[in-house]
Structures are given as structure tokens and as C-alpha cells.
Amino acid sequence: xxxQTTNPIAFVADGTIPPSPPPASQTGIIxxxxxxxFSGVTNTILTVLSLMxxxxxxxxxxxxxxxxxxxxxxxAQCREILDGKTGACFAVLTERWHQLIYGxxxxxxxxxxxxxxxxxMLVAAAPVLFFDLPRKMLLFTAxxxxxxFWLIWGGAIMVPVVALLGCVAAGAVFQKFGxxxxxxxxxxxxxxxxxxxxxGGALIPEDANEGAMLSAVPSRxxxxxxxxxxxGVTCVSLSLPxxxxxxxxxxxxxxxxxxxxxIFIEFIRGVPLITLLFVASVMLAYFFPPDxxxxxxxxxxxxxxxxxxxxIAEVIRGGLAALPRGQYEAADSLGLDYxxxxxxxxxxxxxxxxxxxxxxxxxxxxxxxxxxxVISMFDLVGMIRGPILASTEWNGVxxxxxxxxxxxxxxxxxxxxxxxxxxERRLATDHH
Amino acid sequence: MSTMTxxxxxxxxxxxxxxxxxxxxxxxxxxxxIVIALSIWYLGNNLIQNxxxxxxxxxxxxxxDSSGYDINQRLIEYDSQSSHGRxxxxxxxxxxxxxxxxxxxxxxxxxxxxxxxxxxxWLVSKLMAVYVEIFRNxxxxxxxxxxxxxxxxxxxxxxxxxxxxPTSSMLFDLFAFTNRGVYVPRPEFAHGLFxxxxxxxxxxxxxxxxxxxxxxxxxxxxxxxxxxxxERPKTTLxxxxxxxxxxxxxMFLMGLTWNVPELKGFNFSGGIKVGGPLIAxxxxxxxxxxxxxAENVRAGIQAISKGQTExxxxxxxxxxxxxxxxxxxxxxxxxxxxxxxxxxxxxxxSSLAIAVGYADITATLGGITLNQTGRAIECVLLLMLxxxxxxxxxxxxxxxxxxxxxxxxx
Numbered sequence: 001x002x003x004q005t006t007n008p009i010a011f012v013a014d015g016t017i018p019p020s021p022p023p024a025s026q027t028g029i030i031x032x033x034x035x036x037x038f039s040g041v042t043n044t045i046l047t048v049l050s051l052m053x054x055x056x057x058x059x060x061x062x063x064x065x066x067x068x069x070x071x072x073x074x075x076a077q078c079r080e081i082l083d084g085k086t087g088a089c090f091a092v093l094t095e096r097w098h099q100l101i102y103g104x105x106x107x108x109x110x111x112x113x114x115x116x117x118x119x120x121m122l123v124a125a126a127p128v129l130f131f132d133l134p135r136k137m138l139l140f141t142a143x144x145x146x147x148x149f150w151l152i153w154g155g156a157i158m159v160p161v162v163a164l165l166g167c168v169a170a171g172a173v174f175q176k177f178g179x180x181x182x183x184x185x186x187x188x189x190x191x192x193x194x195x196x197x198x199x200g201g202a203l204i205p206e207d208a209n210e211g212a213m214l215s216a217v218p219s220r221x222x223x224x225x226x227x228x229x230x231x232g233v234t235c236v237s238l239s240l241p242x243x244x245x246x247x248x249x250x251x252x253x254x255x256x257x258x259x260x261x262x263i264f265i266e267f268i269r270g271v272p273l274i275t276l277l278f279v280a281s282v283m284l285a286y287f288f289p290p291d292x293x294x295x296x297x298x299x300x301x302x303x304x305x306x307x308x309x310x311x312i313a314e315v316i317r318g319g320l321a322a323l324p325r326g327q328y329e330a331a332d333s334l335g336l337d338y339x340x341x342x343x344x345x346x347x348x349x350x351x352x353x354x355x356x357x358x359x360x361x362x363x364x365x366x367x368x369x370x371x372x373x374v375i376s377m378f379d380l381v382g383m384i385r386g387p388i389l390a391s392t393e394w395n396g397v398x399x400x401x402x403x404x405x406x407x408x409x410x411x412x413x414x415x416x417x418x419x420x421x422x423x424e425r426r427l428a429t430d431h432h
Numbered sequence: 433m434s435t436m437t438x439x440x441x442x443x444x445x446x447x448x449x450x451x452x453x454x455x456x457x458x459x460x461x462x463x464x465x466i467v468i469a470l471s472i473w474y475l476g477n478n479l480i481q482n483x484x485x486x487x488x489x490x491x492x493x494x495x496x497d498s499s500g501y502d503i504n505q506r507l508i509e510y511d512s513q514s515s516h517g518r519x520x521x522x523x524x525x526x527x528x529x530x531x532x533x534x535x536x537x538x539x540x541x542x543x544x545x546x547x548x549x550x551x552x553x554w555l556v557s558k559l560m561a562v563y564v565e566i567f568r569n570x571x572x573x574x575x576x577x578x579x580x581x582x583x584x585x586x587x588x589x590x591x592x593x594x595x596x597x598p599t600s601s602m603l604f605d606l607f608a609f610t611n612r613g614v615y616v617p618r619p620e621f622a623h624g625l626f627x628x629x630x631x632x633x634x635x636x637x638x639x640x641x642x643x644x645x646x647x648x649x650x651x652x653x654x655x656x657x658x659x660x661x662x663e664r665p666k667t668t669l670x671x672x673x674x675x676x677x678x679x680x681x682x683m684f685l686m687g688l689t690w691n692v693p694e695l696k697g698f699n700f701s702g703g704i705k706v707g708g709p710l711i712a713x714x715x716x717x718x719x720x721x722x723x724x725x726a727e728n729v730r731a732g733i734q735a736i737s738k739g740q741t742e743x744x745x746x747x748x749x750x751x752x753x754x755x756x757x758x759x760x761x762x763x764x765x766x767x768x769x770x771x772x773x774x775x776x777x778x779x780x781x782s783s784l785a786i787a788v789g790y791a792d793i794t795a796t797l798g799g800i801t802l803n804q805t806g807r808a809i810e811c812v813l814l815l816m817l818x819x820x821x822x823x824x825x826x827x828x829x830x831x832x833x834x835x836x837x838x839x840x841x842x
Binding site (some may be wrong): 035036037039043051053054254256257260266271272273274275278279286287289363370371374381385398405406409410413417 | 457460461464465468475478479481482483485548551552553554555556559565566568569570571572573574577578581585780781783784786787794798802808809812815816819820823824
């Protein structure tokens with residue numbers, strides 16, 4: 001610094017000039033817009049077209065939604081309140097809320113039961129979906145089907161208790177014998193469960209439903225979105241083990257088992273779900289013992305479970321095929337037998353690969369539960385098309401109702417697929 | 433699994449059935465065979481008893497009986513005097529019609545949306561993402577009902593087209609969109625070369641196929657010249673001429689006229705009437721499946737590594753030729769198999785026609801015929817047989833295609 005005064009040169013830069021900010025067109029939102037929206041002639045045209053489309057959509061729907069009437073008794077009253085303005089008549093949702101959610105026959109004073117079952121379902125599903133939660137919660141998950149059955153159908157508490165006892169006995173037998181021989185444990189468990197259920201069933205008196213703590217609700221009284229949820233959750237949970245079994249069967253070395261599985265899977269995948277629902281509604285009854293009455297709900301659950309099991313089996317087969325052959329050989333060389341190899345080495349990896357596919361099947365299945373409205377069950381779509389749109393008060397309120405149904409399904413299905421993406425990231429243990 | 437170098441010669445013991453790997457799979461299969469046979473016997477026995485109790489038997493004779501119901505949308509002659517069997521055939525043709533139409537439009541929607549979703553334009557790609565998510569996450573049945581409702585509740589009735597001051601008018605005076613269906617002009621031949629109209633149409637098709645072969649030949653020759661001389665002769669105009677000239681001459685010879693729909697009395701007459709249910713089903717299936725196809729197309733294009741594009745560019749190819757010669761041939765190998773399974777889904781989902789009253793096979797055979805005759809087992813079995821055949825045919829095509837585009841490895 002001291003040299004400066006003696007230096008004849010007038011100016012010497014003694015440091016770098018601080019960088020000046022980029023020009024306004026090269027920074028921030030303007031740059032972003034130039035790059036992403038108006039980078040060329042085609043792009044600009046596309047942007048303008050999109051903006052116009054969005055504008056048209058919003059202009060037509062926003063006033064309709066914002067002017068919506070939430071309190072009215074009928075469409076006529078809605079129109080009176082709107083007084084010529086465009087506006088939705090959301091009053092149908094508030095007025096028919098219970099019908100949309102629970103169906104039109106579920107007893108009014110028992111709505112808390114499905115509500116409680118729904119909340120408990122979230123609790124029961126939590127440890128399965130998020131495995132950072134304490135493992136002890138799985139105990140509740142195991143209990144949940146019986147609790148939910150009792151809450152929703154009501155009636156004698158002995159029915160779910162006997163069912164639970166059968167399962168507990170089967171589990172105990174499997175624990176005891178399954179360690180040495182998987183087959184012995186497995187078949188022993190089935191036999192014990194059947195014995196407990198038969199003995200227990202015989203012990204329950206005929207009139208057990210009289211004066212039960214929760215009044216009994218027959219299956220045909222279930223309806224609305226509750227029915228969709230119940231069918232979806234039940235069938236997906238049941239079809240997962242069945243699908244794994246079918247996938248393993250299809251890979252089996254035993255020709256008989258392999259071909260039975262192949263024929264079953266290809267048959268189910270070759271026909272539309274509607275024909276299977278026709279089977280449930282008009283044909284399946286012929287295959288049950290003459291004096292038995294199996295209600296429609298159970299028949300539909302059987303058919304939808306078979307349907308989704310076939311699809312899940314194909315997804316899992318893909319996962320099994322994607323595993324390197326070395327994994328099977330490693331399991332063999334460790335001296336593991338087939339059930340051990342599958343349980344400890346093959347299935348954990350194969351199922352992990354299959355998760356996106358399984359979730360896709362689950363979402364598809366949940367959407368397909370709306371098809372039961374075709375065989376005159378009153379699920380959400382059935383309720384809308386049947387009792388609600390046919391009533392004199394609400395004849396003609398299409399968009400509010402269909403939009404509501406679409407929104408409900410969108411929220412659930414989109415949520416599930418977001419969960420699946422999270423799970424994929426969470427499970428990615430390999431290094432890239 | 434385990435290999436024994438020296439198989440023991442010990443006597444056969446019963447426990448070896450389950451513990452010895454040589455016999456175990458046999459044991460399991462015998463058990464499985466017994467269980468399956470018992471279940472079939474049990475179910476069959478129940479079926480026989482139930483049928484006897486209901487006084488029914490399995491017979492397909494009802495297919496020859498007069499059906500007694502009418503079908504609006506049909507491709508072949510049919511009236512209420514026709515047999516149930518003919519009603520089923522009408523249904524099959526209707527199923528194939530809607531499936532065919534929906535496959536074409538779904539592919540168009542899907543490819544456009546899939547490509548646009550990869551666009552650099554932020555707004556467009558987000559818009560397409562919203563389209564895909566909305567349509568994939570809402571049941572197709574709801575979409576069919578929504579579009580059917582638009583058809584019946586929003587479109588005007590034929591009455592609105594009448595009078596001096598009509599509230600609605602025809603599009604270009606050619607198309608009429610009414611709540612009873614859409615009317616479009618019908619091409620007709622004033623002096624066809626053959627008597628029946630079908631033969632004339634076959635002739636048109638033959639000319640088009642001929643033009644296609646001719647253009648292929650022209651392209652082949654052009655490629656040959658290019659390989660010999662290095663210069664590719666211009667073929668665009670020639671190709672265009674080969675397509676247009678024979679076609680126009682044929683149309684002129686046969687006297688093509690358009691039968692335009694007209695309002696007569698309370699309804700439109702003339703033209704082709706495309707019923708509301710068909711349009712609802714067609715459009716809903718296309719736009720719903722289009723969302724799935726868009727995802728397949730996107731995945732297919734993204735599956736081709738960026739290095740391919742860069743290598744092609746380094747060779748000096750223009751962007752259009754990079755797409756045509758390098759990216760698409762590889763991407764198609766990824767896209768086509770899921771695309772064909774989407775076609776399979778369209779065929780199966782077309783059975784939802786029953787929800788809007790389109791007379792496909794499910795609605796005729798599985799709906800009205802079943803309810804009228806009460807022959808549940810026969811109808812449902814025939815229905816399943818049809819769909820199973822269609823599915824197996826489509827997957828056969830898929831397997832042939834997969835084999836033909838498979839990477840040829842040594």
C-alpha cells in the first residue's frame with residue numbers, strides 16, 4: 001500500500017472487481033419463463049394454448065363452485081336461492097351425506113360403528129405401512145379384522161371370538177410344529193382351525209343375535225363409500241397371501257401344481273371383472289350346498305379376491321423372475337429347505353421389487369369396486385345412480401354428486417400411489 | 433435339491449414319502465390331485481343338486497329362440513324376432529367395434545400426452561401430468577357415467593334445432609350433436625361398380641392397400657438408388673400421387689355422394705347415427721386408457737439412455753432423424769408390450785357398456801338374454817368364453833410381436 005504514493009502509474013487494480021448481477025433477462029423468474037415457457041415459437045404457442053385452456057376451465061368451473069349452495073332441501077330450493085346465477089347445489093352432499101357414506105339402510109344410530117372401525121383401520125394399517133413404528137402394534141393389526149367385523153356387522157360377540165380363537169390355535173400349532181417341518185405345521189394349523197371353528201360354531205346358540213351388545217346389521221344393508229372401502233381393504237389383504245401362493249405355485253417344479261396355477265391365473269386375467277361379478281351374483285349360489293345361504297357380500301368378496309390374486313400373482317412372478325439365480329443357489333448352498341429359503345431369502349427381495357406393481361393392482365382394484373353397482377349393490381356409484389338421482393328432490397344434480405365421487409376416489413388412490421413412491425425410496429437399499 | 437452320490441439302498445419307509453426329496457414332490461402332487469378332485473366333486477355335486485331342485489338343466493337350445501327385444505346400435509340386421517344367438521353376435525360385433533375405435537383414439541391421446549409430458553415447456557408438461565393423474569386415479573365407470581351424462585343432459589334435443597330461431601345449429605351444417613346421439617354424414621356411391629355396398633367398400637379398401645404397396649416399392653427403389661449413387665431421389669410428390677390419383681378416380685367413377693343428416697319432423701334422418709352410449713363408452717375408454725398409455729410412452733422414451741441421442745447427434749443426424757432412426761425403434765420395443773396389454777384392458781373394460789346401455793356382448797347375452805331366459809350358467813360361461821378367446825388372441829399377437837422385435841443375440 002505504501003508503494004502506491006511513489007508509483008508513477010496512475011491506477012493499478014489491487015483486487016478483483018466484484019461480479020455484477022446478471023442482466024434482468026437472465027435471472028430470476030424472467031429467465032425461468034424464457035427458458036421454460038417461451039423458448040421458441042412452438043413453445044410459445046403451446047404456452048398460450050395451455051393458458052387459454054386453463055382460463056376456459058377455471059372460468060366455467062370457479063363461479064359454479066364458489067356460488068355453491070350448501071343448505072337446501074331440494075334442487076328446486078337450490079335454484080330459488082341461486083336466483084338465476086350459475087352455481088352448484090352442494091346441498092345434496094350435506095343432505096344425503098349419510099347415504100353417500102353408509103348406504104341407505106345402515107341403522108342411523110349405529111353410524112359411530114363404521115366410523116370407529118375406520119379410525120381403528122388407520123391405526124391397524126399404520127405399523128404395516130410405516131415400519132418405523134413399534135412392532136408391538138402389529139398385535140393390534142392381527143386383532144383388527146375381528147374387531148372391525150364385530151363393529152360393522154354387530155350381533156353376537158361370540159362369532160368373532162370363535163373365529164379369533166381358531167386363528168390363535170392355528171398359529172400356536174404352526175409355531176410348535178412348523179419349526180421342524182413346514183408342511184406338518186401348515187396342514188396341522190388348518191385342521192386345528194377348522195376343528196375350533198366347527199366346535200365353536202356349534203356352541204353359539206341360534207338366537208345369539210337377540211339382545212347382543214351391538215345390534216346385528218345384515219350385509220345387504222351395507223352401502224355407500226363404506227362398501228367400496230370395505231371391499232377394497234378386505235380383498236387386497238386377502239389376495240396378497242393368495243397371490244404369493246399362486247406366484248410360487250406357477251414357479252413350482254411340480255407339473256400338476258404349476259399347471260393348475262397357470263390355468264387359474266390366465267383364466268381370471270382373461271375375463272373382465274364384470275363377468276366374475278355376474279358369477280358372484282347369479283352363478284356362485286349353484287355351487288354352494290343346497291340349503292346354505294351365502295350372502296352376496298361374501299360371494300363378491302370371494303370373486304374380487306380371486307380376481308386381484310391373479311393379478312398380484314403375475315406381479316410377484318415378475319419380482320421372482322427378476323432375482324438373480326445366485327440368490328436361489330446361495331439359499332440352497334446354505335442348506336435351507338424350500339419354505340426357509342422362500343421366507344428368509346427369496347420373498348423379502350422379490351416382494352420389495354414387486355411393491356410398485358402390487359400398489360398398482362391395489363389402486364386398480366379399489367377403483368374396480370365401483371363395478372359392484374352393476375350387480376345392484378349400492379356402493380357410492382350405486383347410491384348416486386340409484387336412490388339419490390332417482391329421488392324427486394335431487395333429480396338432475398349430476399355434477400355435484402359425480403364430482404364428489406370422483407374427488408373421493410382421487411384422494412384415496414392418489415394418496416396410495418404417493419405412499420408407494422415414498423416406500424420405494426425408503427426401501428432402496430442398493431447403491432447407485 | 434440335494435444330490436446324493438450314493439443313493440441308499442435302504443428299504444422304502446413311509447416317512448420317506450415326505451422326507452426324501454425323490455418322493456416328496458410326488459407326494460405333494462398326489463395330495464393336491466386328491467384335494468382338487470374332491471373340490472370339483474363337491475362343487476359339481478352341489479351344482480347337480482341345486483339344478484335338480486330348481487328344475488333346470490344345462491342346455492344351449494335357448495340360443496335359437498326368438499329374443500323379443502330390440503337393439504338400437506347394431507352392425508348387422510337384427511330385430512326382435514331374431515334369435516338370442518343373433519343378439520349375442522350383434523353384441524360381439526358391438527364390443528369389437530367400440531374396442532377397436534377406443535384402441536385407436538386411446539393410442540392417439542396417449543402418445544400426444546406422453547410426448548408432451550416430456551416437453552421442455554413447464555406449463556404443458558405439468559398440464560399433462562395433471563391429466564394423467566386425474567384420469568388414472570378415478571374409476572373408469574365414473575368417467576363413463578360422467579361423459580354419458582354430458583351426452584344426455586347437456587347436449588340439446590332435436591327440438592332445439594327446429595323453428596325459425598333454433599337455439600342450436602349443426603356444426604358446418606354436417607354434424608348434429610343431440611342428446612339422442614351424434615349424426616354424421618354418410619358416404620354413398622351413386623353408381624357403384626357392384627350391386628351390394630359391401631363389395632364397393634372392399635374395392636375402396638383394395639385400392640388403398642394397392643397404393644400402400646406401391647409407395648413401399650417406390651421407397652425401396654429410392655433406397656436402392658441412394659445406396660448406389662449416394663443421392664436419394666425425391667419421392668414425396670410421387671408417393672402423394674400414388675395415394676391420391678387412383679382413389680380420386682375411383683371415387684369419381686362410383687359417384688361418391690354424402691348423405692347429410694337432416695331434421696325431419698321431430699328427429700334427424702339420414703347420415704350415420706352414432707348413439708350416445710357408444711360415444712360415451714368410446715370417449716371415456718379412450719381418455720382413461722390414454723392416461724395409462726401416456727405413462728407407458730413416457731417410460732419408453734425415458735428408458736432410452738441419453739447417450740443414444742448424443743451419439744446420433746455426434747454422427748451428424750438431424751433431430752427428426754434421431755427420433756425416427758435411433759430413439760423410436762428402441763423405445764417401441766419398450767412401449768409396445770404394455771401398449772398391447774392396455775388394448776386388452778380396453779377390450780375388457782368395454783364390458784362396462786352395461787352401465788350406460790350400450791348393447792355389447794355383456795349387455796345382450798349377460799344382461800337381457802340372461803334375465804329373460806334365466807339361463808345364468810350358460811350365459812355367463814359363453815360370456816367368459818368370448819372374452820377369454822379375445823384375450824388369448826391378443827396376447828398371442830403380443831408374443832409374436834415380442835419374438836420379432838427381441839434383441840437378436842448370439
